[in-house]
Amino acid sequence: MKLLLTSSGISNPSIAAALEALLGKPVSESTALLIPTAVHPFPGGGSMAWEAIRGEADSPLANLGWKSVGVLELTALPTIREESWVPAVREADALLVWGGDVLYLCHWMRRSGLADLLPSLTGTVYVGVSAGSIAVTARNCDAEFDLEFVPDGSDMASEADRTLGLVDFALYPHLDRPGMEDAALASIERWAAGIPEPTYAIDDETVIAVVDGEVEVVSEGSWRLITP
Numbered sequence: 001m002k003l004l005l006t007s008s009g010i011s012n013p014s015i016a017a018a019l020e021a022l023l024g025k026p027v028s029e030s031t032a033l034l035i036p037t038a039v040h041p042f043p044g045g046g047s048m049a050w051e052a053i054r055g056e057a058d059s060p061l062a063n064l065g066w067k068s069v070g071v072l073e074l075t076a077l078p079t080i081r082e083e084s085w086v087p088a089v090r091e092a093d094a095l096l097v098w099g100g101d102v103l104y105l106c107h108w109m110r111r112s113g114l115a116d117l118l119p120s121l122t123g124t125v126y127v128g129v130s131a132g133s134i135a136v137t138a139r140n141c142d143a144e145f146d147l148e149f150v151p152d153g154s155d156m157a158s159e160a161d162r163t164l165g166l167v168d169f170a171l172y173p174h175l176d177r178p179g180m181e182d183a184a185l186a187s188i189e190r191w192a193a194g195i196p197e198p199t200y201a202i203d204d205e206t207v208i209a210v211v212d213g214e215v216e217v218v219s220e221g222s223w224r225l226i227t228p
Helices: 013-023 045-054 074-079 086-091 102-112 114-120 143-149 155-159 185-192
Strands: 002-006 031-035 068-071 094-097 125-129 170-172 199-202 206-211 214-219 223-226
Touching: 002 013, 013 125, 013 206, 013 214, 031 086, 074 102, 086 114, 102 114, 102 143, 102 155, 170 185, 185 199, 185 223, 199 206, 199 214
Parallel strands: 002 125, 031 068, 031 094, 094 125, 170 199
Antiparallel strands: 002 206, 199 223, 206 214
16 A cells, blocks of 8 residues: 555645655546545534535645545444445545544544555555544554543543554654644654654645655655654
8 A cells, every 4th residue: 555644635736746646647537535534523523524525624635636536434334245345445546534533533444444454455545634644653643632532431542542553653743833732843752752663743734655665755844753
């Protein structure tokens, strides 16, 4: 699987070019499935999902001019036969994984079976936005925040720090975004000092592209690699 891990979608021409390079063809000739699951724990999550699907959210993703865009809602998949959704995932050129609650997203990726399927999608481009990007990295930098939305009695709390680990680094998005104190570089450095993996801190104009384990930073903004 080819990964394009974004902070805020396809936000500038350099990132758009990186996406088409991974696809190997124009977006207009490519098919995509949008996964909006991560926003559901938040108040107004249904409206947020609809905005993402319609391409009305701040982060450009579904509205890039894809040949076709479908919706893959992970919470529905355990009640659906695999032959009704797995072929669609395998045939899609890109999976567009929206942001929100990392813990909730990882939980449903595992429970739905998508997490087990991802490593076999060698030709597919996984495009993450914020939580959608963090989910495939080595660690959940949003664990403390996500725990605020865990329902009473849920066993999800025990999974708070666990992500899918498809890459061997951590990712902290929204570097120095105004109004997000936890995304200030000094705050990210304090968090990164407590984990053994290297951490990429990226702003909304930066992405991490990963192909066959090779990591490339594409940026028109700011980023830092914080080593243990």
